[in-house]
C-alpha cells in the first residue's frame with residue numbers, strides 16, 4: 363500500500379487503513395477514492411479484520427468539493443459509479459471492516475462509514491449530509507446504505523433540513539453501534555477487530571456476504587438462503603470443533619452484559 367493520503371499498517375491479522383489527508387479534513391479526491399479501492403483490493407493474505415480510521419480531528423469531510431466544479435453530467439455519472447465500485451470493495455472485500463469515527467463524518471464520509479460493517483464513534487463525532495444544502499445528491503451509495511441504517515425518513519430529513527446528529531443521537535438512531543469517550547474510537551475498534559478476527563472465517567463470510575443479500579430478498583427466498591448458508595457454515599470443521607469445545611465444557615459461555 364503506497365499512497366501519500368493513505369496510511370497502511372498490519373498488526374497480526376488486523377489491518378489498519380487510515381485516511382491521511384488531515385489538512386483537507388480527509389476530503390476524498392478522485393485519487394483518494396481510487397487509493398481506498400486499491401487498499402481494500404490488495405489486502406495481504408491473512409488479514410482477518412480491518413480498521414478504517416481518519417487522521418486528525420475529523421474522520422472524513424466527504425467528497426473533495428474542489429473537484430466538483432469542473433464536472434458535467436456524463437462525468438458525474440462515471441464519478442458516482444467509481445465511488446460505488448470503491449465502496450463495494452470495502453463492504454464486500456476480504457474481511458469485516460470496523461470504522462473508527464470522530465469529528466466530521468459527513469457527506470461521502472458518512473457514505474464510506476456506511477459501507478463498513480461496524481461503526482465505533484467517539485463523543486466528538488457528528489453526522490451530516492450537506493449535499494442537500496450544496497444543491498447536489500449523495501453519489502457514493504448513501505441512498506442505498508444509509509436508509510438501511512436509519513430509515514429513509516431520517517435520511518431525507520438530514521438532506522432536506524441540514525440536520526446534524528451528534529455522537530449520542532447517532533448511536534440512538536443507528537448510525538453507529540458504539541459510542542466511546544473522546545479519543546478512544548480507534549482503541550475500541552481495534553479491540554472489536556481482534557475479536558472479529560477470531561471468528562470462524564465462514565461466520566464472517568456469511569455476515570458480510572449472505573446477511574445483506576438475505577435482508578433484500580423476499581422472506582421465502584431469504585429463509586432458503588439462510589438455510590443454505592447455515593448448512594454450509596455448520597459443516598466446516600472449525601464449527602464442529604467449536605461446538606465440541608462447548609459441549610465438553612472448554613468453550614466460552616455467553617456472559618450477562
Ligand code: 1HE
Nearest residue numbers: 385386387389423424425426427428466469470492501502
Ligand atoms: C475541503 C472539504 C471538502 C474541508 N472538499 N476541501 N462535504 C462538505 O460539504 C463538508 C465541507 N467541510 C466542512 O464543513 C468543514 O471543513 C468540516 C466541518 C469538515 C471541518 O471544519 P474545520 O473548521 O475543521 O476545517 P475547515 O477550515 O473548514 O477546512 C480545512 C481545509 O480543508 C480548508 O482548506 P484550506 O485550503 O482553506 O485550508 C477546506 O476548504 C478544506 N476542506 N472539507 C474540499 N469536502 C460521492 S458524492 C459525496 C458528496 C459529498 O460528500 S458532498 C459533502 C461535501
